[in-house]
Amino acid sequence: MTGRGTNWVDEALREHEEHAAAEEAAARNADAGDAGAGDAGGAARAAGRDATPSDREQQVLDRIDRARRRRPRIREERITMSHGAGGKASRTLVEAVFLDAFRNPLLEPLEDAAQLQVGGARLALTTDTYVVSPLFFPGGNIGDLAVNGTVNDLAVSGATPLYLSAGFVLEEGFGVADLTTIVASMTAAAEAAGVQVVTGDTKVVERGKADGCYINTAGVGVVEHHLALGAATARPGDAVIVSGPVGDHGVTIMLARGELDIEADLTSDTAAMNGMIAGLLEAVPGVRAMRDATRGGVATILNEVAVAAGVGVLVEEDQIPVRTQVRGAAELLGIDPMYVASEGRMVAVVDGGQADDALAALRAHPLGEQAAIIGHITADQPGIVLLKTAFGGTRIVDLLVGDPLPRIC
């Protein structure tokens, strides 16, 4: 009747037992082979009662770390809304279903765009589908998003965006005037970003089979520099920069749905960032990685960097620019602005020695006026994002589970 088989708990527990048994056996072997020294964790595990609470806690943390590195598996029998949220479930879906099936070296880095060598040119290719609800919101509509989002995916990959495709899924009964408005916004956004929509497709489905209008765009760009950008290149000492206040888009959409009876003077931040990014790349050769902070927000990007590069990330909460309206709405709703989507903001990891130059380059562009250094990359606690809270405590920032805001873009 429901999504999971009846024995999902048993299955999860059996898997746990198998891994625990294997790890214990490995630890025993290690101890037998090298009595005395051995690895401290294994010895302590075998000894058990001699370990201090702090050691035992560390063993549990190590065990969890190993569990998180295992190949992800989908336990659900059906797609749930979590699979589209950009958090852990999305990552599991992408890795367990798509990456597993399509696996190739170009796809494997799971960056925002694939880098292709075609003849003498290095090209970047990306695609994105937009299902935002509502279609029109303060500061833009689905058309702006569809162009800016794909332009940004190319730009953060270090490419100069050139051409876009546009595919429309329209629901029977959708207003032609609305469609015209959306397409006019796309034209304006493309012009502002300096790209052209050069091919497209239209499908119409029966009333009730879609929600008005969905748009897919794909984009191609050319990579004109020789930097090796990618989350995996982050290294200890690098600075982490955001290009402006985070979470405007997500909170705007949530309020635009009118379910919350909250009003705020706030508009979506949807914008094409290719101009700002070109300025940054020109001024700072030490840019290691860039990501646009869409679904899952800044927190998700930082986790991707931590895992991809095997480094720790330490950020300071009071350095992260967040508008008061966004903070207020997020407080009321119990969500963390670090997870809320922006559509015109990016996170950059930059060589620590060039952080101030990068900041100056970003601030020179209108979109980056409020850019800020929010933290840095560390060698310790690899794979973990630590947050120094404004209150003065420390906590980790994990990937989000579940979806506080479905259909944000």
Added chain:
Amino acid sequence: MRFVDEFRDADKAHALAARITELCEPGQRYKFMEVCGGHTHTIYKHGLEDYLPEAITLVHGPGCPVCVIPMGRVDDAIHLASEPDTIMTSFGDMMRVPGSQGSFFDAKAAGTDIRMVYSPLDSLKIAKQNPDKRVVFMAIGFETTTPSTAMTVLRAKAMGLENFSVFCNHVTIIPAIKAILDSPDLRLDGFIGPGHVSTVIGCRPYEFIASSYGKPVVVAGFEPLDILQSIYMLMLQLSEGRSEVENQYTRVVPWDGNLAALTAINEVMELRPYFEWRGLGFITHSAMRLREGFRAFDAEVLFGVPGVRVADPKACQCGEVLKGVLKPWECKVFGTACTPETPIGTCMVSPEGACAAYYNYGRMNRRRVVEVELTRP
């Protein structure tokens, strides 16, 4: 931001922490339970434990609304939601709580109409818009949310709505605290009292904890400084040899509670003879059901539920975690078989659950974190 930043001031926190440390007797250890999951969330989210001396341990209590819902009740709810022409409404927290066959999210993906609402009153709107469907509100929570369910039922009655009902799972906090106090395997030195619950029931119901059990109670607010100040107040009571109920959250909690809310609850609901709590088992007079005069709104009476008791998986140690006997990471399956993505135990579901709070915010070795900070460029 006003009304928020004042309560997160790091300088004030340092000052309070110093005074708390001064009150610690050498060689003495102190264990305080924060009853409410909202406090657990605040403690982890702001990294409050960094301010506490090693002598003080915070134990996370049972006051997390979804954490105490047993698997059988989730199954019952999904049974109700799966009936033809039914819309179930629920708070978002409930969506991922596992039943024996999966969660509301799984049921939703399988075609059941389960919708998230921010207020039970939204369910009335849905009921009005869908006269040919029956709308069942999954009511959960302690005294914090009980009044809004009661008000919703009263409103439904006044509106003459015939297609709206409530699946009532409201629980009461005092019997749970008593169960913990009577539990032999836990030694506590005091309680950080639940703030939101107390806005409704006031501070008097905790007096037995101070008088009969000799443990101090401080009802606390939800900002990190509120909690730190409450710990200071508890330490002060201990150092002066007092055990009293004190109210730190005076800006919100009236000593006698909210009479209008209590009246609404009393009009609509009565105590059940007993109710099953996740991990804690059956506790007498620990939950609410609708009174006979409101049967027309009681989904359990109207449609019937299987009511099958589902035993918790043996490996799941939620009960020990809810009672504060085990720290989240001491549970055998913590973080491996049981994670926030695929929770087995309810403590791993809600952000207020101790396991989820630890997994999402506290999964680090604090000793090593200090080293990281020292080596910052």
